[in-house]
Amino acid sequence: MMKTMMKLMKMSELLLILSCVLCVSFCEDDHQDLNIFGCSDSDGEFMYTLDGEEVYYADFNKGEGVYPQPPFINHISYGEGAYEQALTLQQICKANLKNSRIGMKDIPVESDPPSGHTLYSTDEVELGVQNTLICHVTGFYPAPVKVEWTKNGKTVTEGTSINVPYPNKDRSFSQSSRLVFTPQQGDMYSCSVSHPSLSKPLTRIWDVEVQQPGVGPAVFCGLGLTIGLLGVAAGTFFLIKGNECSYPPSGHTLYSRDEVELGVQNTLICHVTGFFPAPVKVYWTKNGKTVTEGTSINIPYPNKDRSFSQSSRLVFTPQQGDMYSCSVSHPSLSQPLTRIWDVEVQQPGVGPAVFCGLGVTIGLLGVAAGTFFLIKGNECS
The missing domain is CATH 3.10.320.10 (Class II Histocompatibility Antigen, M Beta Chain; Chain B, domain 1)
Known part of the structure; x- marks a missing residue:
């Protein structure tokens, strides 16, 4: 065709x-x-x-x-x-x-402003670890848009890039700009989009807010995790040795392309990064039932560290109370990674809380045992 x-x-x-x-x-x-x-x-x-x-x-x-x-x-x-x-x-x-x-000198110019403008990081944020911010704009005509980045109110050009406009099925365009950065606590970034149809730029703000735990919880959590991770380390070592050519995703995010409006068609994007080898398999559900209609997935894209990134999309119409999930399978995973997204509140992952809880539990068991034997030893002296 x-x-x-x-x-x-x-x-x-x-x-x-x-x-x-x-x-x-x-x-x-x-x-x-x-x-x-x-x-x-x-x-x-x-x-x-x-x-x-x-x-x-x-x-x-x-x-x-x-x-x-x-x-x-x-x-x-x-x-x-x-x-x-x-x-x-x-x-x-x-x-x-x-x-x-x-x-065409006397024909009015057709011009449509962007219908969607999102700003997000490709990986989970770790202070001092290089990451990438993506400013995605869609639904505008004609192409292109102009994207400007700032850090703490000052214009940034180093580490920025922008792809060529990509045509959508409705004859509008999409375009993405990237900023490679190293997050530090309190930094604030912005992405401003200019287009002939806009009277002023559209701006999205993204700031670095990584919650720092108090000293007391950090000590208990650290002791517990140390004891717990000693056992985990041995199993991890043999797992890596047995599967040296395969490692799991380092990042898995689920978000909507546009701001959510009930009854207005939107797109969910499930982005996976840091895995090897490619590809991953992505499964979608709505209210617990498998969904295939309206789904798509792009080809894997190589990262600088030789790992891969891949994104799957689900076109949907949000209704109050609906719940969606994106599950990712990969040879390096014993079970799929799953992210939940509902129309009211996006549910955060519970992985770090589980690990910290397990670590603290193991640590407290060790403290209890040490205290018991210390008391018994004093009774004999």
Whole structure:
């Protein structure tokens, strides 16, 4: 199936022509192959994506084609003439751009503001450990948006990046910007999004708030965990030795793409990171029943530490009291990791509380035994 879309955008400084071709391959499982190209007076864009992941783009500044493909897939090539084809399409695009300016100079500009704007970290926050903030914007037209980052009120550019706009099925666009950072207690970050349809930028605030336990609980918890972890360490050592080429996810988050409104369609995103090898399996439930309709999952994406990240999505319409869950299976896990999300309150994980409780219990048993023998020893003296 071939589907061609032409969008003409007129702005004060930028006029963009964007063409997309959507192909569905004839395989056992259908895949979406998307070709995007466009131009302006000073810039151009040409790229191919597969199932939402970028597999080829033309770098017009360096004069070459780039294949940003992970090493675990079979290499996909578009032939030696791919970059030359991109150059030819740029010339055609700029010629059409000139004609479009003449023909559309009095036509009102179509412009839609973002319908969703979220800011979150890819991994669970640990003070002093490098992490990544993701500012995701969706539902806007035309593309692109402009994203600005701040830290404690000051503009940040180092460690930032932004992907090319990705077309949604409703002809709007999505785009994500990333900021690599090292969290410190009390730091505050913001992501501001500008678009021609907005009278002022949309801003989301994210601050570093890691609760520090008091000295007393920390001592008891530390003693208990030390005793408990001695036993856990031996089992972990043999588990790792027996499965050296496999390790479980280090992060598992479940969140809604947009702010929740009852009766308004939304998307739940289950993001998993830090696992090896790829992929993971993701299962969805609604009110305890398995859900498959409206679900999707992208291909695994390699991280810098050679682990992988992967996201699954569930399109849903929130109703009061509904409860959803996302369960993740991986060869390194003895049982699936599960996150719960309900329409009223998102339920936090209980893993750290369980470990701390077990550690304190074991520690107190050791203290009780030591006190008993100390008293018995004094009775004999």
